[in-house]
Amino acid sequence: MDSLITAAGLALAAGDPLGALDRVALREDAPALALRGIAMAQLGDLDRAKVLLRRAVRGFGPKEAVARARCIVAEAEIALVSRDLGWPAKALDTARATLEKHGDRLNAAHAGHLTVRRLMLIGRLDEAERVLAGLDPAPLPPASRAAHELAVAGIAMRRLRTKAAREALEWARLAANRAGIAGLTAEVDSAFLVLETPAARLIAQGDERPLLLEEVEALQGSTALVVDALRYLVRKQETTISLATRPVLFALARALAEAWPGDVSREELVARAFGGKHADESHRARLRVEIGRLRAELRTLADIGATKRGFAMAPRQPGDVLVLARPIEERHAAVLAFLADGESWASSALALALGAGQRSVQRALEQLALSGKVQSFGHGRARRWMTPPVAGFTTTLLLPAPL
Structure with a gap:
């Protein structure tokens, strides 16, 4: 050499x-x-x-x-x-x-x-x-x-x-x-x-505040019933119930947890879970079915009771009901979260990281670009996406021993 x-x-x-x-x-x-x-x-x-x-x-x-x-x-x-x-x-x-x-x-x-x-x-x-x-x-x-x-x-x-x-x-x-x-x-x-940096938001009884990662960790050991919107699950200490594959049930659980100890009207539950603007009889019938399914899923942690105007959540053991949410919640927030590292991403890489279809990610990127939240450069397979302005730097690249 x-x-x-x-x-x-x-x-x-x-x-x-x-x-x-x-x-x-x-x-x-x-x-x-x-x-x-x-x-x-x-x-x-x-x-x-x-x-x-x-x-x-x-x-x-x-x-x-x-x-x-x-x-x-x-x-x-x-x-x-x-x-x-x-x-x-x-x-x-x-x-x-x-x-x-x-x-x-x-x-x-x-x-x-x-x-x-x-x-x-x-x-x-x-x-x-x-x-x-x-x-x-x-x-x-x-x-x-x-x-x-x-x-x-x-x-x-x-x-x-x-x-x-x-x-x-x-x-x-x-x-x-x-x-x-x-x-x-x-x-x-x-x-x-x-x-x-705040890693999540805590929502409880109508109030919310940011949480650091250390505080999110501490929340895991609390006696509260937590509806976790980061991982789409409901947990209380060691008991965890995942609703990641049941988006309607999770939407209902979150709405009820945010309103605790009060109730949520049927109209609001229909809007949160189904996106309906008006609760007609078909919506009400579907809501009753989904509430029954949620009640069965959460039977070890909480009861879902009917009230005069809607439904309310009641923990089976003493303790508060809290919602752990993302720091920023908007459409395509997950895509923005990955782009926040300051690096340039291909849509295929984002799809792989998110576990989503590439075409769905591309549509999300196009909508975010229209609102000025992301920008792209290059064309075709070389096209890359990032958040403006770029405030990052290239990771150190080296071989520890000389060739």
């Missing part, structure tokens, strides 16, 4: 893409192409980076499996930053296995962290935890250790384990400071903001 390639690799590891380009910008050999690709990715030119990395893969000979695997790992991270969630995950798994086989544990760990981040984005937390459990953070250099702790914190936040998340972020901040990479430090600071 010549000295310029080594120096360029060390510059990339230190977060200095311009320094790396100074050394290899005019070279066309495979190692130089790979380092140029990573440098361009760190500078934000992801399309050019992908071209350079693919040229590098073709340029490495059949005996240079480790170098090709490193390029595939770098391309996988570009796909992740680009929110190209359809990028072949098996290629990353194969590259990771190759790196482990040849003793390149740092790059293998980097590949593992990319797998964890992708799984978190599409909501497969159990798989993400299994992959992360197989990664030993002890021998990792500071930049990789920060990435590991960010993954630990991300899973802990989604599991509502805020203490574990905060501890992991403290370790990530320490590692990022030791690495001296500004983008990585900014990513850790951004993750800390999640713990200080």
Whole structure:
């Protein structure tokens, strides 16, 4: 390995893409192409980076499996930053296995962290935890250790384990400071903001207030009956009843919980559950059927009783009735929530992350664009969506060891 390639690799590891380009910008050999690709990715030119990395893969000979695997790992991270969630995950798994086989544990760990981040984005937390459990953070250099702790914190936040998340972020901040990479430090600071930003709203007896993630976690241990509009379930301590596949029943449960200890008129229940403006006899008949179904679902937690003007919820055990709602509730709020990370998303990636049809997501994006809440660039398969203005930065892209 010549000295310029080594120096360029060390510059990339230190977060200095311009320094790396100074050394290899005019070279066309495979190692130089790979380092140029990573440098361009760190500078934000992801399309050019992908071209350079693919040229590098073709340029490495059949005996240079480790170098090709490193390029595939770098391309996988570009796909992740680009929110190209359809990028072949098996290629990353194969590259990771190759790196482990040849003793390149740092790059293998980097590949593992990319797998964890992708799984978190599409909501497969159990798989993400299994992959992360197989990664030993002890021998990792500071930049990789920060990435590991960010993954630990991300899973802990989604599991509502805020203490574990905060501890992991403290370790990530320490590692990022030791690495001296500004983008990585900014990513850790951004993750800390999640713990200080309202994650939900609490609605109780006509009043509402924002809740931090820590407060949402504390609510799980309360004696209150909680109608959770984030996960579409009703719970009281350890007892949980999911209504995720019963949207009409959940709409009724939420309306009754918001009105507790009072009742809700039949007209309002019809409007909330069925979207009807006037409660005619057919609506009333359907309402009676659905109330009966809801009463059966919640029989261990609450009773649904008829009143003179409608229905009311009554917990079977003493305690308040609360509604946990999203911080912002509007049409297509879930799409906006994903776009809020400041990255550009393809509609196919959003559909995969949301578990929805791509055409449904495209219609939602078009409606949000008409109201000025999102914007797009590119055409056809290259079209990407984001929220204006963009206040993000490209995730640090590097290979821990120089090619």
